[in-house]
Amino acid sequence: MASIKDVARLAGVSVATVSRAIAIPEKVSEKTLKKVNDAVALSGYRPNLLARNFRSSRSFCIVVMVPDITNPFFSQVIKAIEDRAQQRGYAVLLGDTRDQNSREQEYVHRVETRLADGLIQLRPNEIHVDGDPLPIVYACGCENVPNCSVTIDNTLAAKKVVDYLVSLGHTRIGCLTGLRENPHSMERLAGYRQALEAAGLEYSEQYVSEGDFTLGSGQDAAKKIMCQAKPPTALFCMSDQMAMGAIQALQAQGVQIPQQVSIVGFDNIAYAEFWHPTITTVSQPAEEMGKRAVDMLVSIIEGKEFTHESKILPTQLIVRDSSGAAPKDPA
Amino acid sequence: MASIKDVARLAGVSVATVSRAIAIPEKVSEKTLKKVNDAVALSGYRPNLLARNFRSSRSFCIVVMVPDITNPFFSQVIKAIEDRAQQRGYAVLLGDTRDQNSREQEYVHRVETRLADGLIQLRPNEIHVDGDPLPIVYACGCENVPNCSVTIDNTLAAKKVVDYLVSLGHTRIGCLTGLRENPHSMERLAGYRQALEAAGLEYSEQYVSEGDFTLGSGQDAAKKIMCQAKPPTALFCMSDQMAMGAIQALQAQGVQIPQQVSIVGFDNIAYAEFWHPTITTVSQPAEEMGKRAVDMLVSIIEGKEFTHESKILPTQLIVRDSSGAAPKDPA
DNA sequence: CTGTTAGCGCGTTCAA
DNA sequence: TTGAACGCGCTAACAG
Numbered sequence: 001m002a003s004i005k006d007v008a009r010l011a012g013v014s015v016a017t018v019s020r021a022i023a024i025p026e027k028v029s030e031k032t033l034k035k036v037n038d039a040v041a042l043s044g045y046r047p048n049l050l051a052r053n054f055r056s057s058r059s060f061c062i063v064v065m066v067p068d069i070t071n072p073f074f075s076q077v078i079k080a081i082e083d084r085a086q087q088r089g090y091a092v093l094l095g096d097t098r099d100q101n102s103r104e105q106e107y108v109h110r111v112e113t114r115l116a117d118g119l120i121q122l123r124p125n126e127i128h129v130d131g132d133p134l135p136i137v138y139a140c141g142c143e144n145v146p147n148c149s150v151t152i153d154n155t156l157a158a159k160k161v162v163d164y165l166v167s168l169g170h171t172r173i174g175c176l177t178g179l180r181e182n183p184h185s186m187e188r189l190a191g192y193r194q195a196l197e198a199a200g201l202e203y204s205e206q207y208v209s210e211g212d213f214t215l216g217s218g219q220d221a222a223k224k225i226m227c228q229a230k231p232p233t234a235l236f237c238m239s240d241q242m243a244m245g246a247i248q249a250l251q252a253q254g255v256q257i258p259q260q261v262s263i264v265g266f267d268n269i270a271y272a273e274f275w276h277p278t279i280t281t282v283s284q285p286a287e288e289m290g291k292r293a294v295d296m297l298v299s300i301i302e303g304k305e306f307t308h309e310s311k312i313l314p315t316q317l318i319v320r321d322s323s324g325a326a327p328k329d330p331a
Numbered sequence: 332m333a334s335i336k337d338v339a340r341l342a343g344v345s346v347a348t349v350s351r352a353i354a355i356p357e358k359v360s361e362k363t364l365k366k367v368n369d370a371v372a373l374s375g376y377r378p379n380l381l382a383r384n385f386r387s388s389r390s391f392c393i394v395v396m397v398p399d400i401t402n403p404f405f406s407q408v409i410k411a412i413e414d415r416a417q418q419r420g421y422a423v424l425l426g427d428t429r430d431q432n433s434r435e436q437e438y439v440h441r442v443e444t445r446l447a448d449g450l451i452q453l454r455p456n457e458i459h460v461d462g463d464p465l466p467i468v469y470a471c472g473c474e475n476v477p478n479c480s481v482t483i484d485n486t487l488a489a490k491k492v493v494d495y496l497v498s499l500g501h502t503r504i505g506c507l508t509g510l511r512e513n514p515h516s517m518e519r520l521a522g523y524r525q526a527l528e529a530a531g532l533e534y535s536e537q538y539v540s541e542g543d544f545t546l547g548s549g550q551d552a553a554k555k556i557m558c559q560a561k562p563p564t565a566l567f568c569m570s571d572q573m574a575m576g577a578i579q580a581l582q583a584q585g586v587q588i589p590q591q592v593s594i595v596g597f598d599n600i601a602y603a604e605f606w607h608p609t610i611t612t613v614s615q616p617a618e619e620m621g622k623r624a625v626d627m628l629v630s631i632i633e634g635k636e637f638t639h640e641s642k643i644l645p646t647q648l649i650v651r652d653s654s655g656a657a658p659k660d661p662a
Numbered sequence: 663c664t665g666t667t668a669g670c671g672c673g674t675t676c677a678a
Numbered sequence: 679t680t681g682a683a684c685g686c687g688c689t690a691a692c693a694g
Binding site for chain 2 (some may be wrong): 001044046047048049050051053054057059061064068069070072075076078079082083086091092093094095096103106109110112113114115130131132215244245248251270271274275276
Binding site (some may be wrong): 346348360385387 | 681686
């Protein structure tokens with residue numbers, strides 16, 4: 001593989017001139033520029049960016065850590081991140097961490113060892129890093145993180161969902177959560193409780209069923225929560241995938257949706273509006289969060305200012321066909 | 332940030348000894364090893380892998396180029412790739428190329444400039460690279476590529492689908508393709524034609540409608556193909572997403588599936604078995620292709636042998652509820 | 663405008 | 679077992 005030396009020899013100039021001709025062509029005479037360009041073309045020279053990065057102590061690479069890339073919501077965010085990062089001159093290293101701390105640490109390590117300039121954390125958990133602070137931005141997470149973050153108000157969003165269900169006349173409102181220790185679950189559950197309280201409805205653990213945001217867990221949680229004496233007439237599901245699972249499981253039992261049970265999801269993934277029935281859900285600004293996270297991270301990396309700025313983006317309740325008025329005489 | 336020099340000074344040894352203590356601790360006396368380890372801990376030293384990579388001319392990073400990360404099939408493959416790559420000591424650079432050659436070239440460039448050791452191409456198109464050949468493996472693509480590849484027999488898979496529909500008594504079988512110039516479309520269309528011919532059915536452009544593998548395009552293509560005098564009683568869709576769109580669009584028009592029209596998809600993405608109705612489809616071994624692609628690529632990178640090995644993995648027709656016997660008196 | 667020199671942090675000689 | 683010296687490819691400082 002041709003190196004800068006070969007080009008210099010071929011062009012009959014010094015390596016410094018070649019370097020300049022490539023980086024700042026306007027500071028090189030027309031004649032030598034041509035010689036260099038010819039030599040580059042002739043030798044098929046490609047600058048060794050490994051060397052350049054080493055010299056500049058920069059990798060122009062950012063890590064994005066995600067619990068599960070196959071979750072459509074995350075893949076949407078990641079697409080936006082990749083797009084923006086590319087525009088800003090950065091490549092994206094994919095860290096599918098499967099919610100495992102050990103995997104996260106490996107990627108954090110890449111930043112510590114300079115293989116990446118910074119990191120975007122999509123999992124709503126704080127990253128533990130001993131030693132110097134790293135350029136980290138949290139996206140799609142929760143509010144109470146020490147670093148920069150761009151997220152939504154999960155509590156408020158959940159509250160709006162339950163308010164809406166209450167306005168439809170529902171009084172027995174169930175909740176399908178992610179893992180209970182997940183910050184998203186906790187914040188949204190808080191919103192759920194607040195809304196119940198505001199409506200004068202009692203909170204009961206009977207009406208809360210734990211899943212893990214996946215479709216399969218939505219099926220299981222829905223089945224479990226519905227087999228009791230006075231089952232809910234509405235279910236607030238903390239992800240669209242769980243809502244899909246819930247709908248599927250209930251329909252399989254012959255339950256009419258929304259006539260007998262209303263279902264509301266969260267995320268507004270692309271499939272939500274094509275499901276049968278179409279799913280009422282909370283829309284998160286996925287692209288916007290991805291783009292902003294990149295911009296924040298890049299400004300930290302390039303400015304080296306560790307701000308604590310935290311941006312809360314608005315959500316929107318999208319009403320579709322999976323929710324409706326409470327049944328007159330619930331089972 | 333502490334460098335190897337700092338550690339050497341702190342431990343009262345040379346940098347070479349520090350380097351050795353870290354890379355090959357058994358070749359260092361117990362006493363100095365301890366001194367070095369203490370110094371490392373004290374200084375919070377992290378080896379600068381940028382420097383190490385530069386020295387070894389390796390980045391331990393592979394690029395995966397994908398047309399669209401939000402396509403669930405691809406995200407499944409990528410998850411497998413990330414997992415395997417991590418095991419093998421490589422990180423994955425995400426290249427969402429949106430089917431644009433210019434974006435592809437940027438990522439190819441990263442390999443040429445050593446920022447990545449190799450590349451996995453998920454788009455079924457050949458990569459043009461002038462200059463020295465690069466470590467490239469094609470996955471989920473087609474058969475006729477010059478490099479290593481791991482893929483399926485698209486023609487055969489499509490043929491099996493149509494054979495199956497014929498066996499159900501369908502004689503007017505439509506086809507919803509991806510972009511016509513897409514190699515997947517071409518190979519699967521060939522299989523479609525072969526099966527028609529084998530069954531003594533005539534091929535007609537009237538029964539072929541172009542989309543781009545997305546759900547929305549499936550809706551449009553389905554609507555278009557169904558509004559003719561003798562519409563198909565079965566549709567072979569070249570992706571599950573198009574099948575979902577087709578089902579959605581036809582149901583919206585009051586068409587019963589599969590009683591009036593049978594629908595078959597391709598890919599067997601996770602949602603296919605939860606759709607309403609559940610979708611008959613061709614299962615591709617997504618994880619297997621991802622894992623194998625990584626293994627092939629790593630062996631090329633580390634062995635530097637550019638084999639032309641090409642592995643064809645089997646597919647499976649999964650019959651579900653979206654397909655059934657041809658109607659007795661089609662509209 | 664151009665060439666010479668030096669050094670980024672590391673791994674690898676070669677001697678001691 | 680250890681240390682001194684070198685060089686990977688590139689860019690920045692300085693001198694010419």
